[in-house]
Amino acid sequence: MTQSPSLSEATSCVASHCELGEGPGWNANTNEVRWMNILASELHHAAADGSRHRITALARKTSYAALTTEGDYLLVAEHQLSRFDPTTGELADFLPFETNHSPATRSNDARVDTHGSLWLSSMGLNAEAGAGSLYRLHRGQLTRLMSGLSIPNALCFSPDGRYAYFSDTTTGQVMRWMLDADGWPLSAAGRYEAPEVWADLRESGGNPDGAIIDSEGHMWIALWGAGRVARLDHEGREVAHVTLPVSQPSCPLLGGESLDILYITTAYEGMPLSTSQAESTQNGNLFACDLSAAGIKGLAEPLLILG
Structure with a gap:
């Protein structure tokens, strides 16, 4: 397993008990963190300190709520993208x-890029090999960028775009795709053009999941099964990490008023736990860690432009 300095251990911030917590985001206008419980079709919100936790039931399994320039959300869900006014x-x-996809799929990871366009992915309902795809939603038009993926994850973008x-989590590697001036993968x-392997995490002790x-x-990338979120440098080498007292972190977020609080969604999916047992543990909770002492800050979340 890769060794790197531990910056801290994250602690439970919200006892959300999500079977599959995912897709965290930070709304600077309301000073709230939001995240999804995909398999339960729930949208969660809480204040920066974890107070005022509330849950909104949704009609479909939803993996991400992208904040738009108009102040509402675009929900990324199985079979449908929807506008939602919170x-x-x-x-x-x-x-x-x-x-009409076969086998049946649902949405998985998603993230808005520096151009205000949404990258989103799909995967088989039972994680069937090669059933997933990667898309870009640009000004209301959806384009498939890649198919034949199994569990697409870790969607994020360099600050310069x-x-x-x-x-593809099953490979244990993170890919890097060079983009043109409009944010599309370079083409010829x-x-x-094919993306390149940027980071090899097969010896990390976990599987690459969500990233920012x-x-x-x-x-910052969640290592599912390893109980930690790793920080990778520009060459894809692990240089630091934050640990958790649970084994299945799913996605990190740098939020808070100064963007220096690391929030981490977690899950108990696949664990031999009943619902009552899961609720007596911290698995599936939202975790947080203050990284201000380390001088680490996040980037403001780009807003999705739909028109």
Whole structure:
């Protein structure tokens, strides 16, 4: 297993007990963190300190809520992208998503890029090999960038917008894709150029899951099964980490008023726990760790431009 300095241990911030917590985001206007419980079709919100936790039941398994320039959310869910007003609860279908795909799929990871476009992925409901795809939603138009993926994860972008990163979790590697001036993968002869292997995490003790980029351009990536979130430098080498008292971190977020609190969603999916047993543990909770002493800060979350 890769050894690196431990910056701290994250502690439970919200006892959310998510079977599959995912997709955290920070809303600077309301000073709230949001995240999803995918398998339970729930949207969670809480204040920066974990207080005022509330849960909104959704109609579909939803993996991400992208904050738009108009102040509402675009929900990324199985078979459908929808507009959702968190104030009124109004929901409106926006665009179908893999409605006729076989085997059946659901949405997985998603992230807004530096151009205000949404990258989103799908995977098989039972994680079938090669059933997933990677897409980009640009100004309301959905384009498939890649297919044949199993568990697409770790979507994030370099601060200068030159690179997109992603992982097919089953490979244990993080890929890097060079982008053009409009945020599309570079292409030649009508085809996208292949991404390159940027980080090899097969000896990390866990599987690469959700990821973000901090203000220094370093990646923070959840290592599912390893109970830690690793910080990778510009060459993809692990240089530090934060530990958790649970084994399945799913996605990090740098939020808080100064963007220096590391929030981490977790899960108890796949564990031999009943619902009552899961609720007596910290598995599935939202965790937090103050990184201000280390001088680490995040980047402001780009808003999704739909028109």
